[in-house]
Amino acid sequence: GDLAARRIAGKPYTVSEYNHPAPNQFAAEGMPMIAAVGAFQGWDGVYSFAYNHSDRPEPRRVDSFFDIKGDPAKLAHSAACSAIFLRGDVKTGTVKVFGWMPRDAERKKLHQALNAWGLKTGVDEREAIVHWVGIALGDTAPPMAHVAPFPADQKVFASDTGEIRWDVSEEGAGCFTVSAPRSKLFTGFVRGRTFDLGGGVSLAIGKTALDWATVTMTCIEGEGFDKPGRILIAATGDIHNKGAKLRDLGGNRVTLGNQWGEEPVMCEGVPAEIALPVSPDRVKLYPLDQSGNRREAVPVAAKDGKTVLKLG
Numbered sequence: 001g002d003l004a005a006r007r008i009a010g011k012p013y014t015v016s017e018y019n020h021p022a023p024n025q026f027a028a029e030g031m032p033m034i035a036a037v038g039a040f041q042g043w044d045g046v047y048s049f050a051y052n053h054s055d056r057p058e059p060r061r062v063d064s065f066f067d068i069k070g071d072p073a074k075l076a077h078s079a080a081c082s083a084i085f086l087r088g089d090v091k092t093g094t095v096k097v098f099g100w101m102p103r104d105a106e107r108k109k110l111h112q113a114l115n116a117w118g119l120k121t122g123v124d125e126r127e128a129i130v131h132w133v134g135i136a137l138g139d140t141a142p143p144m145a146h147v148a149p150f151p152a153d154q155k156v157f158a159s160d161t162g163e164i165r166w167d168v169s170e171e172g173a174g175c176f177t178v179s180a181p182r183s184k185l186f187t188g189f190v191r192g193r194t195f196d197l198g199g200g201v202s203l204a205i206g207k208t209a210l211d212w213a214t215v216t217m218t219c220i221e222g223e224g225f226d227k228p229g230r231i232l233i234a235a236t237g238d239i240h241n242k243g244a245k246l247r248d249l250g251g252n253r254v255t256l257g258n259q260w261g262e263e264p265v266m267c268e269g270v271p272a273e274i275a276l277p278v279s280p281d282r283v284k285l286y287p288l289d290q291s292g293n294r295r296e297a298v299p300v301a302a303k304d305g306k307t308v309l310k311l312g
Contacts, residue, residue: 001125001126001127001128001129001133002125003015003128004037004127004128004133004134005099005121005123005127005135006116006117006119007133007134008119008137009098009135009136009137009142012044013043014043014044014046014047016047017047017050018034018049019048019050021066022062022064022065022066022256023065023244023246023254023256025240025246025254026210026212027071027074028073028074028076028077028214029187029188029214030074031048031074031081032077032080032178032187032214032216035081035082035084035085035090036084036090036176036185037128037129037164039085039088039089039090039091040090040091040092040093040129040132040161040164041093041128041132042092042093042132046085048068048074049066050066050067050068051067051069052067052069053066053067054067056069058070059263060263060264060265061241061260061262061265062240062241062260062265070265071239072267073214073239073267076236077214077216077234079216079218079220079234080185080217080232083183084178084183084185089180089181089182089183089218090161090163090178090183091161091163092132093132093160093161094132094160094161095131095132095145095147095160096134096144097123097131097133097134098123098134098141098144099120099121099122099123099133100121100135100136100138101119101135101137102137102139103138106119106137119135120135121135124149124150126150126154126157129159129166130159130160131145131147131159131160155168156169162179162198163178163179163180163198164177165177165179167188170191173189173190174188174189175187175188175189175195177195177197178197179196179197179198179199179201181223181224181225182218182222183217183219184197184198184201184203184216184218184225185214185216185217186203186205186213186215187213187215188212189210189212190205190211190212190213191211197217199224199277200225200226200275200277201217201225201274201275201276201277202274202275203215203272203273203274204273205270205271206270206273207271208237208268209237209238209268210237212237213236213270214237215234215235215270216232216233217231217232217233217274218231218232219231220232225277225278226276226277226278233274233309235270235272236270237267238268239267240266241260241261241263241264241265242261242263242265242266243261244260244261245259245261269311271311273310274308274309274311275303275308275309276306276308276309277306279302279307280301280307282307283307284297298310
């Protein structure tokens with residue numbers, strides 16, 4: 001929301017050095033969420049920070065705070081991020097909410113701050129999930145849509161396109177979902193709930209180490225989850241190096257100190273059931289190996305006229 005509120009309307013906008021760095025246990029949410037919000041906001045680019053800082057481009061362990069090169073929690077969802085942002089699976093917002101700033105005020109703020117971070121207009125940053133947000137510069141305010149202010153205690157936010165939903169209605173159990181025709185995303189806490197991802201697709205996640213997971217579903221080929229084609233599913237939960245020693249510092253702060261552990265990366269299997277709105281005779285489910293090659297197909301189930309894919 002903070003990033004969206006600083007975008008200048010009518011100008012290209014990119015976000016650089018974005019990451020949810022190690023040892024954040026929930027870091028898998030970061031790039032899918034900003035890909036979805038960036039696509040909804042019509043941004044022009046998002047740069048992760050960083051792929052690699054060393055002479056080890058393909059390590060078998062997470063070896064730094066910011067490098068994503070050895071982190072399956074981030075790499076596994078990169079195809080979904082590409083589809084959401086570059087392919088445009090998530091549509092741009094339809095209602096534009098401007099903050100207005102006269103040119104004299106812009107120059108004054110730039111002079112005071114010596115950078116563009118001072119350019120803010122007081123737009124409610126929660127609008128970034130619901131509407132297109134930007135700053136309009138000029139001597140007169142542009143015509144803009146009238147939108148009602150959010151209540152201070154609002155807990156559920158849905159985009160005006162109907163594809164993005166941010167739900168913090170259950171204390172300590174927030175979740176973020178994308179329900180687009182060719183891309184589905186869930187990231188957040190489970191709490192025994194089943195999640196409707198639109199178009200007849202639903203997701204139920206079983207017990208995980210953190211009661212939390214990130215699941216992306218991407219139509220690699222085909223126009224939807226009820227159409228012929230290939231769908232890529234990635235599900236990640238708790239991920240850490242073998243022998244890593246995580247310490248809780250309180251206040252939602254954790255550290256590894258110098259106890260990063262050794263290779264390989266230990267990846268939790270995420271138990272989940274995904275319902276697709278097609279009959280089972282149309283579906284084959286292939287686990288993939290570490291190179292993306294198909295292993296032997298596993299059986300699918302039928303329930304209420306749908307296909308149920310069981311992940312283990």
